[in-house]
Amino acid sequence: MPGAGMTIPETWRVVAYVKSLGRIPQPAATSGNSARGEQVYAANGCAGCHTIQGRGGALGPDLTDVGARRSSQHLRASVVEPEAEVADGFLQVRVTPRSGPRIVGVRVNEDTFAIQVRDLAGNLHSYWKADLTDLQKDRGKSPMPAYGGKLSSSELDDLIAYLASLEGAR
Amino acid sequence: MKTALLLWGTALSLAAQVPYERILNAAREPGNWLTYSGTYGAQRYSTLNQITRENVGRLRAAWNYQVGSRHKVETSPLVFDGLMYISEPPSDVTALDLKTGRPIWTYRRTLPAGVIACCGQVNRGVAVLDDQLFVGTIDAHIVALDLKTGRVRWDVEVADYKQAYSITAAPLALKDKIIVGIAGAEYGIRGFLDAYDAKTGKRVWRFWTVPGSGEPGNKTWAGDSWKMGGAPTWVTGAYDPAADLLYWGTGNPSPDFVGDTRAGDNLYSDCVIALDPDTGKLKWHFQFVPHDVNDMDANQIPVLLDAVYKGTPRKLMLFANRNAFYYVLDRITGEFLSATPFARQNWAKAIDARGRPVPNPETVPNLKGAVVYPDDDGSANWFSPSYSPQTNLFYQNVREKGQIYFRTDAAYESGRMFTGAAHRGVAGEEPWGALRALDALTGEKRWEFRLQTPPWSGVMATAGGLVFSGTMEGDFFALDAVSGKVLWRFQTGGAIWANPISYLSEGKQYVAIAAGSSLMAFALPE
Numbered sequence: 050m051p052g053a054g055m056t057i058p059e060t061w062r063v064v065a066y067v068k069s070l071g072r073i074p075q076p077a078a079t080s081g082n083s084a085r086g087e088q089v090y091a092a093n094g095c096a097g098c099h100t101i102q103g104r105g106g107a108l109g110p111d112l113t114d115v116g117a118r119r120s121s122q123h124l125r126a127s128v129v130e131p132e133a134e135v136a137d138g139f140l141q142v143r144v145t146p147r148s149g150p151r152i153v154g155v156r157v158n159e160d161t162f163a164i165q166v167r168d169l170a171g172n173l174h175s176y177w178k179a180d181l182t183d184l185q186k187d188r189g190k191s192p193m194p195a196y197g198g199k200l201s202s203s204e205l206d207d208l209i210a211y212l213a214s215l216e217g218a219r
Numbered sequence: 220m221k222t223a224l225l226l227w228g229t230a231l232s233l234a235a236q237v238p239y240e241r242i243l244n245a246a247r248e249p250g251n252w253l254t255y256s257g258t259y260g261a262q263r264y265s266t267l268n269q270i271t272r273e274n275v276g277r278l279r280a281a282w283n284y285q286v287g288s289r290h291k292v293e294t295s296p297l298v299f300d301g302l303m304y305i306s307e308p309p310s311d312v313t314a315l316d317l318k319t320g321r322p323i324w325t326y327r328r329t330l331p332a333g334v335i336a337c338c339g340q341v342n343r344g345v346a347v348l349d350d351q352l353f354v355g356t357i358d359a360h361i362v363a364l365d366l367k368t369g370r371v372r373w374d375v376e377v378a379d380y381k382q383a384y385s386i387t388a389a390p391l392a393l394k395d396k397i398i399v400g401i402a403g404a405e406y407g408i409r410g411f412l413d414a415y416d417a418k419t420g421k422r423v424w425r426f427w428t429v430p431g432s433g434e435p436g437n438k439t440w441a442g443d444s445w446k447m448g449g450a451p452t453w454v455t456g457a458y459d460p461a462a463d464l465l466y467w468g469t470g471n472p473s474p475d476f477v478g479d480t481r482a483g484d485n486l487y488s489d490c491v492i493a494l495d496p497d498t499g500k501l502k503w504h505f506q507f508v509p510h511d512v513n514d515m516d517a518n519q520i521p522v523l524l525d526a527v528y529k530g531t532p533r534k535l536m537l538f539a540n541r542n543a544f545y546y547v548l549d550r551i552t553g554e555f556l557s558a559t560p561f562a563r564q565n566w567a568k569a570i571d572a573r574g575r576p577v578p579n580p581e582t583v584p585n586l587k588g589a590v591v592y593p594d595d596d597g598s599a600n601w602f603s604p605s606y607s608p609q610t611n612l613f614y615q616n617v618r619e620k621g622q623i624y625f626r627t628d629a630a631y632e633s634g635r636m637f638t639g640a641a642h643r644g645v646a647g648e649e650p651w652g653a654l655r656a657l658d659a660l661t662g663e664k665r666w667e668f669r670l671q672t673p674p675w676s677g678v679m680a681t682a683g684g685l686v687f688s689g690t691m692e693g694d695f696f697a698l699d700a701v702s703g704k705v706l707w708r709f710q711t712g713g714a715i716w717a718n719p720i721s722y723l724s725e726g727k728q729y730v731a732i733a734a735g736s737s738l739m740a741f742a743l744p745e
Contacts, residue, residue: 059627160692161671162708
């Protein structure tokens with residue numbers, strides 16, 4: 050890492066800011082019940098796309114320690130309206146090969162000549178770009194449904210409580 | 220058997236000599252690669268034509284040498300007399316057997332703790348002269364090695380690494396001298412270009428790229444700002460033997476992004492300079508960006524071309540600048556002939572008839588954030604372009620990326636970062652790149668091959684009608700030099716931060732490039 054090119058006072062201001070990041074006040078414990086939230090998670094098929102402790106799908110971000118990385122407000126917003134902020138590395142793409150079916154999925158990797166895509170069923174596809182007739186990148190879009198209208202208020206509270214409890218291996 | 224070994228040993232020792240005349244006439248031995256850019260004219264063009272548009276699709280990896288360094292491998296190999304010579308970052312050198320890719324010897328440098336380098340402990344290659352190899356080191360020494368053994372003949376300090384001087388460029392062997400450029404303008408060094416006696420290591424001359432008190436040009440710096448004025452020389456230059464002029468690009472003034480403490484044009488930052496190689500005396504200079512506040516280093520390759528320009532035969536210099544303009548200069552006089560944008564830019568409203576830019580004040584870093592195209596990695600950078608006399612096209616890998624610059628304080632302290640800005644990307648923008656083919660005389664774009672991300676790979680055109688280059692995602696590829704169509708690609712598995720070269724081994728053409736932490740050679744199957 051190169052030197053930051055900052056003056057000493059600027060450096061201390063940055064240090065103060067970074068230290069504050071670990072102390073973002075958590076909201077009063079959510080009213081939800083995390084044990085019930087785990088059932089909500091299972092019943093709604095979240096594990097089809099997300100992983101916790103190595104179990105689940107790879108279409109969305111790993112949630113093993115999401116409670117340590119994200120505030121409850123952020124988790125709630127992500128569940129209610131996933132397209133409010135799509136996580137880095139999960140770009141939705143639509144791929145039309147010269148032969149074979151059109152695929153909607155999440156970009157796994159891409160270079161000048163090739164792209165790898167995981168479809169919504171979790172299957173991996175690899176294409177040479179020269180073999181595609183169309184490649185669309187849906188920036189800001191997410192294959193995750195918005196759960197705002199799908200869960201009851203108490204289910205949502207429980208789910209958030211469960212996600213907030215996930216702090217990874219300690 | 221004994222006789223055969225003896226003969227082989229004799230042949231190798233006799234052949235392992237590269238006098239100046241061989242480098243001067245490098246174009247006559249296209250099976251070798253004797254100097255950084257192939258020839259002194261720096262066109263990075265190979266006249267080898269065994270690998271063609273028709274057969275390049277069958278190109279295969281011949282061998283892969285693992286460098287085993289955690290630093291970026293930016294080396295541009297030399298090849299002659301059956302061996303390849305590469306630098307390994309930070310400051311090591313290895314001789315490789317051309318036939319097998321196996322190492323013959325390695326020079327490993329023990330570095331002091333605390334070397335300072337803005338942008339990685341990298342090295343772009345070695346120079347050869349007579350029976351010695353020369354490498355500049357990240358702790359700012361120039362070292363002469365015995366060609367046969369890699370053992371040190373002499374080791375001379377060029378500058379004090381504790382003050383953030385470092386060497387990343389390949390030296391240039393010229394006549395009986397070794398020309399050495401310096402880096403460190405992110406730390407407020409005072410730049411220079413040096414020449415050393417190849418036999419003894421004694422310094423013959425130094426040209427300060429920031430003139431001292433009382434010297435011409437010094438008054439282009441306010442007060443004492445020249446003392447930490449930057450203007451580094453960290454990319455290998457070119458040489459015109461007929462004019463006997465040495466050409467070299469110079470980098471940004473320090474601090475990079477704050478200009479108020481250094482009012483004036485800040486000569487000779489962001490210039491190409493033409494020097495007498497015997498004395499280091501300045502013959503002419505052309506400044507691309509007077510009083511730069513966007514880190515627009517002119518540390519690119521000056522490409523020399525003799526051509527009929529607007530009806531008159533002229534000796535030209537082609538210079539695809541980091542600042543997004545493609546310049547054509549008269550290389551005998553330094554006269555500005557044209558500047559044409561080859562990438563997105565907003566820092567200049569125009570370039571006037573004498574080549575001086577009309578700067579856009581909105582791109583001066585400020586507290587609210589100034590959006591600047593290109594960013595401080597530039598549209599071009601150290602990676603080499605190529606010119607093909609077959610197509611009269613100039614091939615340049617281009618970076619398309621802007622950034623937002625926030626002004627900060629810049630207080631000089633020896634050995635500390637001295638840049639004066641913080642920066643971040645432009646929200647919602649995905650940087651990209653392209654290999655562009657430009658009309659060599661006008662800079663007009665003829666075609667482009669789009670790249671997924673901004674590249675750091677050099678380009679080489681060949682007489683087989685091909686252009687070779689690489690990507691940050693590890694693709695090494697060949698395009699049709701006329702149309703830009705992809706004819707071959709190979710996934711090397713590592714980002715390419717290096718220039719390609721071509722050579723003959725046992726009569727067969729190879730193409731080589733560093734990728735990831737390895738050096739790879741490619742050839743057609745038997």
